Amino acid sequence: MTLSESGGAPVERDGVPVLVPRTAVPDGIVDPVLSARAELKAALAAIEIKGNLPRRLEQASQRGIVRVRAFARRNPVGAAAAVAGVAATVGGLVWVIARAVSR
Incomplete structure (x- = not known):
């Protein structure tokens, strides 16, 4: 700050x-x-x-966004791999939860 x-x-x-x-x-x-x-x-x-927790969270998220954008500019392939990894993890988690609920 x-x-x-x-x-x-x-x-x-x-x-x-x-x-x-x-x-x-x-x-x-x-x-x-x-x-x-x-x-x-x-x-x-x-x-x-x-x-002031909402303001602190907003500032932390803004710092995170700046870091992620800088990483994506420096290493676009790594950023794409990170996005794919996060998407696969979230998809797998949703699948596990849906499977557990359906039983």
Whole structure:
């Protein structure tokens, strides 16, 4: 996940703007109230990111799609063999289940 996806906020360090992820507490906060608020905000953001299962599944599936497409571009014969293998496995599984149900 990139900083822009996690809602990073720009913070200046030594006069240079730096992106800080939503789940991190920026350095240099000396006020205890502001520090506690920043820690709470970071903790809640981490809980939301960790607990948002549909979004995590969507991101994982998107990463998988990118990997499969890259593999298919690099090795089209291997990709075709993988598709045939998956189809044969699913077909065999359906056949076994149908046979078991029909008995």
